[in-house]
Amino acid sequence: MWLKWWLAFFVALSYFLTSIRGHSLHPKLLLISFDGFRYDYLDLAARRNANISGFLKIWDSGFRAQWVENEFTTRTGPSHFSIVTGRHEESHGIIDNVFFDPELNKTFFFSSNLSMRESYWFDVGAEPIWVTNQRQGHKSGVIFWPGSTTPIKGIVPTAAYPVYNSSIPLKTRIDDVVRWLTEENMNLALLYYHEPDSQGHKTGPNSPELLKTIEELNEAIEYLLRKIKENKVLSLSLNIILTSDHGMIEVSRNDVIILENYLDEKMYFSPGPSVRVLWGLWPVGGYTQKNIIEKLSGKHEHLHVYRKEDVPPRLFYSASSRIAPVVVYPDPGWLIAKSTKDILTMGMVIMDMTHSVRRCAPSFWPWGQDSLVYPEIELFLPSR
Missing domain, CATH: 3.40.720.10 (Alkaline Phosphatase, subunit A)
Incomplete structure (x- = not known):
């Protein structure tokens, strides 16, 4: 169901x-x-x-x-x-x-x-x-x-x-x-x-x-x-x-993965809303793709973390130079927020499916x- x-x-x-x-x-x-x-x-x-x-x-x-x-x-x-x-x-x-x-x-x-x-x-x-x-x-x-x-x-x-x-x-x-x-x-x-x-x-x-x-x-x-x-x-x-x-769906604040719990914001650049589904992470400040992958992989059961080149072929999301070195997204029904403060005022948020x-x-x-x-x-x- x-x-x-x-x-x-x-x-x-x-x-x-x-x-x-x-x-x-x-x-x-x-x-x-x-x-x-x-x-x-x-x-x-x-x-x-x-x-x-x-x-x-x-x-x-x-x-x-x-x-x-x-x-x-x-x-x-x-x-x-x-x-x-x-x-x-x-x-x-x-x-x-x-x-x-x-x-x-x-x-x-x-x-x-x-x-x-x-x-x-x-x-x-x-x-x-x-x-x-x-x-x-x-x-x-x-x-x-x-x-x-x-x-x-x-x-x-x-x-x-x-x-x-x-x-x-x-x-x-x-x-x-x-x-x-x-x-x-x-x-x-x-x-x-x-x-x-x-x-x-x-x-x-x-x-x-x-x-x-x-x-x-x-x-x-x-x-x-x-x-x-x-x-x-x-x-x-x-x-x-x-x-x-x-x-469109409603997502509870209880179903949000907080990125700062696992990754320091000084390690990456990722333009876009602070609460969203798909994140492309560009390493900055001397940090590498490997550093970011190590920080995020296996840290949350509803979080998917890929090197750009390892994104599943069925998604057709790896060939463009515009796709970031690290691609991160959650399971359906979940969101990713940059920090805790980004969801403090959030009750039920309406997000694109x-x-x-x-x-x-x-x-x-x-x-x-x-x-x-x-x-x-x-x-x-x-x-x-």
């Missing part, structure tokens, strides 16, 4: 609006991501008699896979870039929401518009789908998808929002992607929205406020479906994939064949 409870960091739904067989129109694709949409939110909403009619229209249509196999670091930046590049984190270079690059001697911050505009963070070999699409002579429209605000291989989306602004309403974003998709040769659009992740972190995954957010997202889905139905071209040609990057168990929630596409599991990096290839 414990394992089953952890089988869902990721939701992917799809709605094939109508068959395009027999029509001369070329198919178009709209990919939407609702950040932090946990696998059981729709079930939770249904049990509480919330309105999920739009989601149900999607749920009842198209192709379904039981699970999607997500990437190791299912944070917003890495996961979204894996979806659009079809590459693991170690290959596309966005290894976390915050990370240090020793070759650049700089730190990437997902929340920084400056970082998001610098090509050297994203343009390290992997090619997002909008770049591939445009190299084939088509047009792409992208709203706030990680990597879309900077040139990659010298290409930027045909249409895009230039600077991240979470205050732009979801319906406004929908209006824009629908308008873009009606333009000549515009066959691809991607839309990112920060809910229900933002609300979940504020009030928790089981709160009435979160349920209200799910209903607001449902209203937006209904609005989108009406807009498409009213458009003759899109009603005959558009596919939709609705997806997410991770789920990440790492370790790599199977995720029920998933749907408008094409393909039934299957038990598909990798997240093959979101666009379920018909393999």
